[in-house]
Amino acid sequence: MNVVDILLGGVPFGRNNVGDEAILECVVGIFREICPQGRITVSTDNPAETEARLGVQTVPLFGFKPPFSQQQMEDCITKADVFVWAGATGLSDYPEIPLGMLEIAHRVGTKTVVWGVGMNDKLNPYIYSILPGKRRALLSMLSWLTLKRIDFVARREKEAEDRARAKIAAELNRCDLVVLRDPETLAAVHACGDVPRAIVGADSAELLTPADWNGITLTREARQVLESNARKIGLCISAQRQLVHEKELIDFLDRLADRDYRIIFLPMNHSTDAPLMENLRERMRNHRHSAVVGGRRTPREILAIAGKLDLVISSRLHLLILASVLHVPIIGISRGSKVDNFLMPFGHTSAGSVDECNFDHMQSELDRLIDSREEFEEVSTAVHEMLLQRLDEAKQKLAGLLASC
Known part of the structure; x- marks a missing residue:
């Protein structure tokens, strides 16, 4: 042959x-x-x-x-x-x-x-x-x-x-x-x-399939947060087009931390997104309830980490895709129509764009999705199969x- x-x-x-x-x-x-x-x-x-x-x-x-x-x-x-x-x-x-x-x-x-x-x-x-x-x-x-x-x-x-x-x-x-x-x-x-x-x-x-969780090297801080029983929100903002209203985002994250959520900053590009994620975390008033997953990560590692979260917010399309593969609820921030296109089969609309983010919509979607994981899984299973x-x-x-x- x-x-x-x-x-x-x-x-x-x-x-x-x-x-x-x-x-x-x-x-x-x-x-x-x-x-x-x-x-x-x-x-x-x-x-x-x-x-x-x-x-x-x-x-x-x-x-x-x-x-x-x-x-x-x-x-x-x-x-x-x-x-x-x-x-x-x-x-x-x-x-x-x-x-x-x-x-x-x-x-x-x-x-x-x-x-x-x-x-x-x-x-x-x-x-x-x-x-x-x-x-x-x-x-x-x-x-x-x-x-x-x-x-x-x-x-x-x-x-x-x-x-x-x-x-x-x-x-x-x-x-x-x-x-x-x-x-x-x-x-x-x-x-x-x-x-x-x-x-x-x-x-x-x-x-894509996830990596073995036990084989993933993490900082002690990140592992403790990811393995805790607290509700965990994953976040990635692309450094290619940063969020215009960063202060409003930080205030939003602090409000979540005050409600005992844990914020997991999950860079999809360790050389560009990670410094931005570190900066956002440092500017939080309540950054003790957060962690940055740093270092060069394989796609299968990111997928496994996403699987530990209760919800993902991202302007990076592929973090939304990977989270949905494991039926983790998602909220997208538009950075071009590709995010809106991906959300459409789920019946979702984005929380605005990187230029004009709608934090009221983000909060209402988070409150709705965090308590309806089974409902989201039913929808995401159907979308994934399609x-x-x-x-x-x-x-x-x-x-x-x-x-x-």
Whole structure:
């Protein structure tokens, strides 16, 4: 039987993002299940840890800064039988990078799979908006010279977005298999152009299983809090887009601590989220009733820790996903439509956004969910089974494609 060379990339793997690593671990498992004879190579910025944890081959992280070898990337894509854009929200967050990799694969005849990728309803403003600076000032001056009859800033931004959306539709239509994360992503893709063969799957992290609790190394303080009988609230705020109203958040956490709740700060990126979590905790009046789970954590460790909590509040999508896998009640803070999209099947709405958080809604949801764990478990079980069914249907399509390699 021929060995199938599978290259997984298009996502900044190896950059300390637990969500991306959870996706990667589960995608590797899916390909091993479907194609045991496959030789899996991962494009990652942390080759040693990725090889040791997942037993795969690795190549450098292609597409993302710092500079990488364009020739090496093209050679690796050419050598592969299948290139897989392996998840995350890259269709809106950084589409040019994986689309460029797909373009190379299509040019050299490598089969292409888009697997579990998501898309917000808006493209990344840091890429497609003209930020303050000389260029924006010049365009604004040109608009002023036309007495503002022409908005040159808006025109240039729309041109950039239109080009990006056209490229999304064009490259996805050239792929051998397109499996999107959710129905909302499918709608967002169709807003770019008709992609008739795209189907809806689910986030691969739904398949993750927890690590053995006794094998997890924790500080004495964190273990005591996590193993206590007190009600425990997990919290993660992404450092990528911090909460505007931090003082109101700290006041909210102090009110919970005064009610004898324990606050568990659970960073999903130890290098960026953890310092933010430490700062939030230090600013609490009642920080003795809290702990930060620090250090580099595997996805399976984070899942096991989430399972010890009574409720999770997060602006990080994948902490919400992992908590729901173990039927831990969740409250989302929107950081793009992906959080709102995930909450929808649960009948939940987010507690506002990182720019305008609704702490009254957060409190009422917490009070409702904390005393109705069984009801949430019933709903989350149904949602999880639905997502696994969508994944199974997508895996059947993938199996057919790999069989033809």
